[in-house]
Amino acid sequence: MLRMSGFTATLRILFGTVLILVGACSDSASQRQTLRFWAMGREGEVIAQLIPEFERRNPDLRVEVQQLPWTAAHEKLLTAFAADALPDLCQLGNTWIPELAALNALTALDPLVAKSKVVDAQDYFPGIWDTNVVDGHLHGIPWYVDTRVLFYRSDLLRKAGFERPPRSWAEWELALDAIKKEVGPARYAILLPLNEFEPLLALGLQQDDPLLSKDGQWGNFSGPGFRRALNFYAGMFRKGWAPAMNNSAISNVWTEFGRGYFSFYMSGPWNIEEFKRRLPAQHHGDWMTAPLPGPDGPGASTAGGSSLVIFRSSRRPQAAWRMIEYLSEPDTQVRFHALTGNLPPRRAPWRDKQLSHDIYAKAFREQLERARPTPKVPEWERIMSEMQLAAEQVVAGGISIDEATQSLDRRVDAILEKRRWMLARSRPQ
């Protein structure tokens, strides 16, 4: 009994000390609120250089950045959601927005945008802006964009008899055929790594048919639109223009591009810097970017990238919104571009000479006006992996396009079963 009370006393003293310590901390921090911000990959590294300016303008705020690697980010977000440990604001790949919106984890930003003087919806590229709108509510503000365009070897294209890059599928096929004849059997006209879904997705988005039908409840891959895209994609392999390999078989894309192993490559903005830096010196003037050719004339492409979101669990949404506004200012966006090479999602920063004078970025500027969002269902990433499997089956497995797309639709319908059940339940007939 005596020992117990002694123990209790010790506990009390300890507890008291902790309380005093905590009190002391919160005392000094009472004027400054801490804003917790999760950022990923390269952005997480460079964001630190943009924060001092924000903290100077907002002396009452302190930003605490946590850097997540992309490979672990998704898992971390979901476990943090389950544990109720999400930060105030976060960088989010825009294909993840439907998933976190389904979890009801994101603050709707429509009222904040309506009052904002900085975030002007009209200034943003419509396809990119749209990726953040799920079920009629805006859940994120685009931070930077990622769309796919054509990188090509202008010297090899000229050698094959073409002065300008192709604008339509028909022109593209002519160019591919001519280049393949020019470079011979050991080299190829285009590289489409079989384990990357983005090229085929971009071709699929160029079609008038949506990839999912009836509000994202059923797969529409056996429809004429996607079949046409897959046929065009598989045709590039069938005709020997593209090698049937995945990107682990290509040890170094930049070296191979420099060697002329392939002349066309569909890729994103980060490769502008990489190609400038890594191509051999004698090939520095031999490449260019071009908007993606479409079935008849310039076509659409993907609308990827990252958005900034505020989590519903945040107790400081107003402060988080100030941070988003700061990062969305055209001047900040120009600085951000200089630091990362990331492309701005709105038109104003593109007028800065740093971007308007960049000849390689020009194709992206044009393409962004034609960027198209993917269906906004949480299951989308899984559907993409099934789509690429179907493409691989056609290209390397010898399965017919009809068979592959029908089987793909069956798998996609099975994946979407739960979504259909939930929609049917939320809208009683």
Place this chain on the structure above:
Amino acid sequence: MKVPALAWGFVAPALLVIGVFFALPVMAGLALSFTDFDIYALADTHNLRFVGLDNYLRLLRTPLFWQALGNTLYFVVIGVPLSIGLSLGAALLLHARVARFTPFFRTALFAPVVTTLVAVAVVWRYLFQTRYGMVNHVLANFGIAPLDWLGDPHLAMPTIILLAVWKNFGYNMVIFLANLQAVPEEVYEAARIDGASTFQQLLYITLPILRPTLVLVGILTTAGYFQLFAEPYVMTQGGPLRSTVSVLYFMYEEGFKWWNFGTASTVAVLLFALMFAVTWTLMRVSRSESAA
């Protein structure tokens, strides 16, 4: 006999730890396998459905599950004998009286076991690179056309088997070696006096003495190889054409990539049942043989 209360007190801490960190998660996993727990259920438990045996029935109709099972069996059936054979061979060579520099070779052969798989995978991907890899370079000297080791659906699994066997055989080798060194020299001496050849000594003395170890190593290796995951994860991500998706890799994708914990738990239960059955059969067979 009645166990005194005091005894329960002694084992209570251990039981508690096992209960909280083992029994409870296992029961929870089993329970999950009868539901469709997924990302929607994480948001709101109203979205959780009790589906009974549906997960099991659906899985048995999923072609990819059967493919994963086939790939895993392929890996086990080829990989386990190859691995044990290599371990045994290496151990016998190291134990041979004519062997020189034994400590060096023992260390060298054991080294792959203690190296990090991810680092090894990087080197192996270079070695097996289609156009510049050393393996194809060496084969070219014999007039063999370049093989797409990791990109050809028929070759990817054999390459994975090669990697796994190379990475793991050293471990069993050390066990065999320890066992061999414990065999008294007099037994061999007696055999030689009786006129037994080296091969006969191996067949009638060494192997029977190693028998219990062989059984143990066989069971442990089989159980380990059924849990194939890391090798395809770092080398091929399950491709090409899903030819290196193992049951565990399939489970990982369902659970941690797509967040379908219901299905993932079902896969786990099925894999457990399969491994239990195989191990049990192996033990029964070895026991009845030793009884005979």
